[in-house]
Amino acid sequence: MKTVIEPFRIKMVEPIQFSNRSQREQRLQAAGLNLFRLKAEDVIIDLLTDSGTGAMSAEAWAALMRGDESYAGARSWYRFERAVQEIFGFPQVIPTHQGRAAERLFASVMVRSGLVVPNNTHFDTTRANIEAVGGRAVDLPCADARDLALEVPFKGDMDISALEHLIANVGADRIPVILLTVTNNSGGGQPVSMANIRAVSKLAHIHRIPFYIDACRFAENAYFIQQQEAGYDAMSVREIVQEMFNYADGCLMSAKKDAFANIGGFLCTRDEQLAEEWRRLLILTEGFPTYGGLAGRDLEAIAVGLQEVLDEDYLRYRIRSTQYVADQLHKIGIPTVRPAGGHAVYIDARRFLPHIEPLQYPGQSLAVELYLEAGIRSVEVGTVMFGRDAHTGIESPAKWDLLRLAIPRRVYTRSHMDYVIEAIAQIWQRRESICGLKIVSEPPYLRHFSARFDWIPVSG
Numbered sequence: 001m002k003t004v005i006e007p008f009r010i011k012m013v014e015p016i017q018f019s020n021r022s023q024r025e026q027r028l029q030a031a032g033l034n035l036f037r038l039k040a041e042d043v044i045i046d047l048l049t050d051s052g053t054g055a056m057s058a059e060a061w062a063a064l065m066r067g068d069e070s071y072a073g074a075r076s077w078y079r080f081e082r083a084v085q086e087i088f089g090f091p092q093v094i095p096t097h098q099g100r101a102a103e104r105l106f107a108s109v110m111v112r113s114g115l116v117v118p119n120n121t122h123f124d125t126t127r128a129n130i131e132a133v134g135g136r137a138v139d140l141p142c143a144d145a146r147d148l149a150l151e152v153p154f155k156g157d158m159d160i161s162a163l164e165h166l167i168a169n170v171g172a173d174r175i176p177v178i179l180l181t182v183t184n185n186s187g188g189g190q191p192v193s194m195a196n197i198r199a200v201s202k203l204a205h206i207h208r209i210p211f212y213i214d215a216c217r218f219a220e221n222a223y224f225i226q227q228q229e230a231g232y233d234a235m236s237v238r239e240i241v242q243e244m245f246n247y248a249d250g251c252l253m254s255a256k257k258d259a260f261a262n263i264g265g266f267l268c269t270r271d272e273q274l275a276e277e278w279r280r281l282l283i284l285t286e287g288f289p290t291y292g293g294l295a296g297r298d299l300e301a302i303a304v305g306l307q308e309v310l311d312e313d314y315l316r317y318r319i320r321s322t323q324y325v326a327d328q329l330h331k332i333g334i335p336t337v338r339p340a341g342g343h344a345v346y347i348d349a350r351r352f353l354p355h356i357e358p359l360q361y362p363g364q365s366l367a368v369e370l371y372l373e374a375g376i377r378s379v380e381v382g383t384v385m386f387g388r389d390a391h392t393g394i395e396s397p398a399k400w401d402l403l404r405l406a407i408p409r410r411v412y413t414r415s416h417m418d419y420v421i422e423a424i425a426q427i428w429q430r431r432e433s434i435c436g437l438k439i440v441s442e443p444p445y446l447r448h449f450s451a452r453f454d455w456i457p458v459s460g
Helices: 021-030 058-064 075-088 099-110 124-132 160-170 194-206 218-228 237-246 272-285 296-308 312-332 362-374 414-429
Strands: 092-096 116-119 136-139 178-181 211-214 250-254 265-269 344-348 379-381 402-406 437-441 452-455
Touching (some): 021 362, 058 296, 075 092, 075 237, 092 272, 099 250, 124 136, 194 211, 218 237, 218 312, 312 344, 362 379, 362 402, 362 414
Parallel strands (some): 116 136, 178 211
Antiparallel strands (some): 250 265, 344 402, 379 402
């Protein structure tokens, strides 16, 4: 069959509260034109993030009832630890309440002032946690990633030549760890090839630099490898996952993505001494090492979700669903990052709104307009998120200005996505009338979460 259907039935529904444009204008103005500051009930279709917003299965809900809430050594912890070890292959597992808590522990122990951490592309909280301890986060995306419209696979790869050059110039002793994010979220949700994982691992180990994978969307990345990389079509996704992590010294993960959980994360390593350092800090900031800030029921849900996400029927549906939205927008002529990634569709806001300068935030302007048009919440990945240097405070245009439509797992149907496509098409027809924005207040870190904006009136 050519038609790919959802590999599940819908057992429970949640009502959506509709609104008109006048109501949305009032709510957005009160929120300072920042969609993070809106009430969730005031959003019709929420594509702000795929983190913690997925629908859990009947099996995961049943697992919640098995949750052992003992402070130390709970049964739920051992089920969680066993699931992580079986899938990822690392002996040391440290639970955290979410991904950025894992990033905080990771950076606090491994990074210090003046050190450099390369990645294919750091995401916002990863970068912020590295910079908060005085490190410098360096992005080394592959050459193909520079052309957002280029239709080639594995645009999430790291530039190996650039990594070699960085190590030669900076010195291996000033690089405490090499990170690789799969899939490459800030780079348009693009997957990373096994060949690239292998090459990064080889270079890291030649120079005795630890190599870690940011594993938030590991299963989606493995499915792309199975479908697109030579030599992997006969392997199962589970086998591909195990090979991916066999090349690494450890990983960090937000379980709110590919584990279907509403909360949770973890760190893994082969280094027992490093794990003990993380556990000591974990006790100070998160909780005892057998719960790490999580309830036993959440540990149970993650253990189930990590197994479910390896279901290839689900992954086929997931990737095809995202591709459907991207392809429909592409047919209309709307500039998107090509090819479609796994968890989100990315619109090239600079090409969508060429009359708005990068320092007037075209990505944020488009996000605001999409909410006003149809009550759809999305997020800017561009100059608001990445344009200000954390050390100097100087602002400059980011590499690109994107609008990310992150699709929650097992939540929205095709008709919901058709509504999104129709709304974007209507905005496309009147794009010249959209104004840029200016920031009127902002915090020192991660400003996109809480900054307030105002319109820049069109001159003339």
